[in-house]
Amino acid sequence: MERKLIESRPVVLKLGGSAITEKKGEEPNPRSDVISRAAAEIIKARVKNLVIVHGAGSFGHPMAAEFMLKDGFREEGQKMGLAITHNLVSVLNGLVMDALLVDDFPAVSVAPSSCVVSSDGRIKRFEDQPLKMLLRMGFTPVLYGDVVMDERIGFTVVSGDQLAAVLAMKLDARKIIMAGDTDGVYDGPPKNPGAKPYARLTLADLKKIEDKLGASAGSDVTGGMLGKITELKPALEAGIPVMVVNATKANSVYRALVGEKVEGTLIEKA
């Protein structure tokens, strides 16, 4: 049914918080150059049925960590932290929207906190009718990592990665583009002289890499990418390919959107 209504299968583009914001210091800092260029590339690509999800970066993580929002409600003092965090990620979303709306590109923000309820940190209920209707009318919905109400722990943080994966499955997306600040999934610490990104990985390859790294390695060893990809596994298992590209490099987002050859890692089910 859904496929019939949505004529071509959508593309989900995730703009990483690490690409569109600066992590330096305590203050939320946008990377306006990356936001503007990525927006211009998105507009130029004119992909039909596009859903954009962006991360929170320095507009979300420092406050979310300070108030331990991900772990849910513990004490009253967290509430202002949640309110301010939502306000800050909305401000970042406003900057992304401003960049998209400059050039006859009808993008409309969709606030996860307004339509998502989670359970123990996992998206449980997602009112997607407005979003699907926006898509069908030819608008580009823009979502973002946000705080949401949680039926077990009161509230939590839902990452742009989780949103991208859930949306891709809900919408039967034809691909997910993860546009971060690295050239793909690296075979070791990206700063190491010999390290280079994989061109292509399968789910089985990913499993092998995870086993090799072990549980203690954490996601940072591979440039923060392995943790993100864990979030995307259900989508990969559903047959949706994931392209990991570098949004901080000119034309990567454009090429990934239109399907041109681009530096990065393609991850597929098999």
Next chain:
Amino acid sequence: MERKLIESRPVVLKLGGSAITEKKGEEPNPRSDVISRAAAEIIKARVKNLVIVHGAGSFGHPMAAEFMLKDGFREEGQKMGLAITHNLVSVLNGLVMDALLVDDFPAVSVAPSSCVVSSDGRIKRFEDQPLKMLLRMGFTPVLYGDVVMDERIGFTVVSGDQLAAVLAMKLDARKIIMAGDTDGVYDGPPKNPGAKPYARLTLADLKKIEDKLGASAGSDVTGGMLGKITELKPALEAGIPVMVVNATKANSVYRALVGEKVEGTLIEKA
């Protein structure tokens, strides 16, 4: 069931677009003095279970009118109008949020375009779980007049007044406060020397006034209030009283919130 979960019945406060924005000229202009003072009065009142809805004023109406958004989809050119209108009302919402968040008041915006679907301009589907959970956790949800997707006409505009009435009924509110830019519902054109606001009206009184004015009179004759009240009739019929006060006058919002005597018009079922 709902009453049990929401311990005290909520208050719905509508901040009129005419009070928090300037209508002069073509540009969206906030009335920062009114926004700041109203926010300070809301914070001072510390009402448990408060929902705020604000109008769009000059951030919404000029664009909505230019692109005939209320009438639904007619041609492609309207889409940018819708996207920009949503962005502008989000900006106004950001200004209201900034004013509320200054002083340990955990307010969280809820975007109607993200959780409401209408049918022929009337709210049909309203995903209210996030909003109800916010209320139960002690947050103050803040909604606003917005563009929404419409299952019959593609898209439309949903006013803050319609939202306030629907929310009041959904939440079994104990009262609706309509805080606009007049001292209440006037017995004639507010600018006329002899005109004065009614202190109290019943639904039967409203009917008499409407009949006297006739169909051609329009809502402006009574200071724009009669049209707004028509929107609130279902809530009035459900027994929810409506207090019309002037948000541009100091302490009116505060007094209405805490239940002190205040200049304005009280409208009740009987």
